[in-house]
Amino acid sequence: MTSLATLAASAKLSRVGTRPPLLKYLRDFYQRRAFAFTMARYSLQAATTKSSLGAAWHVVVPALQIGVYGVIFGVLFSSLRPPHFVPYLMVGIVLFQYITGCFTEGARAITSNGSLVRSLDFPRILLPVSAVVSNALRVVPLIGLMLIGLVLSGELPSLGWTWLIPDFVLMTMFAAGATMISARLTVHTEDVNQLLPFVVRILFYLSGVFWNIDKMIHIAVLKPILHYNPIHLYMAIARAGLIQGYTVTAMDWIVAAAWAVAILVLGTLFFWQAEEKYGRNV
């Protein structure tokens, strides 16, 4: 021990720049949560003040996508389309965009906030969380419009519609965990940002956004893997609640919840482990 270390110890000073223990870290995060929420809300406001359509773009873009895929798969490849195609597609696009939007935008949560990370001290996990909150704030009005769209295309509100609430909570937990993982990976190497679009593209085709993955794939080994893919499950649960003729099993719910908890816990631990290094790598 150096003589300065002895001096520090005798004055009961504590070491700076070490990673806080997990529980303290989570407590700090909880105390500072208002920062993440306010930052999400304000940056959303700031981003839309300059464009002429403003916040409307958050609705126009998915509506255009529903239009494009509706024409391609509803008219051109009509043999592939599942029953109640328009509601099926609306639920698929809106929820898929939400989940993948979180971890693609959130991947830059640390790297694009470099000056913030380098000048203020707060649990860094607030940044990916803020990215998820910002996506959630954007998707809630969109889900409202989606429900109106469902009614217009002939679906009737039922008790099953309430399934959307726990389902939304589960997919948000999953998305938050995935965002923490992508945010840390991007700090280590920016190349992740180049690869993420491919990951999203693959998930897009494999999660049954616009076709019924259970009926499309006939390879026995792949069937359960694709079925229990978390993104597919969250969409399947929403469809079972919202659209007539679709069902899910209790097992689907259990696996969906297990994914949500597992990825959230894993993502939090993974993100926390590099906490003291985020200032350096951006």
Next chain:
Amino acid sequence: MSSNQPLSNDIGAELPEEQRLKPPVFLEPGKTPVVVVDDVHLKYRVFASGKKVTRVNSRVKRKGRLREIHALQGVSMVAYEGDSIGVIGTNGSGKSTLMKAISGILPIDAGAVWASSRPSFLGVGAAMIKQLSGEKNVILGGLAVGMSRSEIKAKFDHIVDFAGIRDFIDLPMETYSSGMVERLKFSIAAAREHDILIIDEALAVGDQDFRRRSEARMRELASGAGCVFLVSHSMKSILDTCNRAIWLDKGIVKMDGPAIDVCRAYAAAQGAPLDD
């Protein structure tokens, strides 16, 4: 300093093992230490792009395309209760890096920093969003420095008046002059009680009146059980607010002691002696 070197105030009592001379750590026995910095090294690793620097720089080492900059090369110091310490040195001497190492924002490569509580960096500017109104930025900045919503609400009027921007509080911050932005930043960060506060070039802007008030607030913050670090190129600011100063040069402490002595030596080395 090496690990077995005795603590001493006698200048030149013992030479450190490195080739470059480091003065012994400035100690004031009897006072309570709040920050102890022990032989801190910090290296930046950056990807080199562009042409190789032809002049040999001792602080830059190349490892393939990864270039290493040894920004802090064994800095030791002790800050005591009630200290307000000016940090001076030329651009790139490691002042801001040392402050970020002390606050724990940048991880250090060797050595250690101890503190009585986590030092807070007055760097609220990075959290602000210029498209939004001053009012929203007070809320966002307040949350960023760790105030609660109710605390911000209670101090809102005080912050706005201290910054002197009441007439413009509902306008987007991008319409503010740079002086107004700096005043707002200081007012937000200084509204909170900090035990250990680090201020990096905040008071250079702002008019005479604001400068006087902000310096008074800094003295107030240092007067309790706390301590304030002020990084500045203005010798006047440092002499007005600080009792002590540290002169950093190329990543090591060149001089540490009473503000007037250190400022005088630094100004003389810069070729612009202080006119008292």
